[in-house]
Amino acid sequence: MIKIENVSKSYGNKKVVDNLNLTINDGEIFGFLGPNGAGKTTIIKMITGILSIDKGDIKIDNNSIIKNPVKAKENIGLIPDSPDIFLNLKGIEYLNFVADIYKVGKVERINRIKELSERFNMIKFLEEKIENYSHGMRQKIIIIGVLLHTPKNWILDEPITGLDPKAIYDLKQTMKDYANRGNTVFFSTHILEVAEKLCDKVGIINKGNLIYVGTIEELKQKLKDDESLEELFMELIEND
């Protein structure tokens, strides 16, 4: 469970997140929508401890990211918006690094790496350096790394970008399976169709303020029933 309590954040004099409150329950797929610069990545970076929080707190399974960051981070797996990380390592070196940090046992790690690499068609490329991977392959190796220690809370920042159709399908299936096993899946996206088909709940953020939280059906009822999510989204953003 992820609980965001009265969180505010400024870059210099510019307020990018204003007194945000949000709870994402276990077993839920939560889609975080908003235009560019709305504050989505900033919030994800605060949830995962990459950025400091000016005001308020974020709790991951009741562990505060401010007061108890190590415990909180043990329950998080992050797919960042840019997969251009750990480029100097081979795929297998990166996976072993992650397994070492999360103390995944030897037998378990071998099995998990094999299972996940096969699922994402990466088994042939594990001995290659990540910098030689394509954008989509980099995205996949990070997904495998994150799922290696089966975190209770899976956070994805624009995960679909750069993936081929099969990988998008596999990722969506994995997200569904993951949430069905009682885990939390929190992801930001620009692609409204994905949110519509995948999410139990969505949150729409604009200029650092959460302007809507609920199901897609509730959103449709709130506005005009016959509109597409795209039209509803535009209406909300323009009215804000």
Added chain:
Amino acid sequence: MIKNIMLLTKLFTINYVQNLNIIDKKKNKINLKSVYVWMIIILLMAICFISNQIIKSLQGIGQEGIFPNIYFTFIFLLLVMQSILICPNIFYFSKDIEMILPYPIKPTELFLAKFNTLVGILYVTELIFMIIPMIMYGIAIHIGIGYYIALISAIILIPIFICIIITFFNILLINLFKIIKNENVYQLLISTLLITIVFFSEYQFISNIIKNEQNFQNTIINLNDIAIYINKTTIVINPFIQILHGKNIISNIIKLFMIYIVTFTSLVYIGSKKYFKRLLTVKSYR
């Protein structure tokens, strides 16, 4: 904790070295197309030649004993300048920090891994600049095995001391001056300061040479006086030089041990209290 520190140190060092492009990633051999590789080769040759000339000249006037004084000072100042320039990048502005922050790593583990990376980089500089001249000196004046043992200890320990001091001041500076929010401001301030220091030191040095009418012996004595003054101020250099010369070995080892324990413990304390919080704030401005 130690395992995590080692894992992170390895990762940060691989990143730093591979970004220099010294190793050919495909063939896993030294990359002879890299400018850095050729710079190192030329530097090594120049250092060998100049050191040989200086040692011979000093032997000519019976003053070879002052070579370690002068050379240790040179290396010390070189390492200090290098660490001042790279320390903020390694601790606060390096890109690899952001990819590590989401992992459950204790602030002290991250801090010590970064510290190890800084020490590792200084070791490379030391390998290039220090080992050959000091071995040449040892061979020229026929010193025993004790000299080489002391030399290895000095090579291992001097960068650690420099890193402790520079990291300490780096943390204090970044915490005190809120203006230092990004690497450009910091680099500008530090570069200006260092260029000013180097300019005035060179001015003083050249003035001394002109005053002494280009007399080699007087210049060397002047240089030695400056070196003795710097070495006294830097606490650890003199004990190492005395050990190299086989003087007061036990008392100097105890003195060095105490200095390292006190400074390192203070650094870890300050680092655990001040480093991580400020790091997250600095990241907000990137």
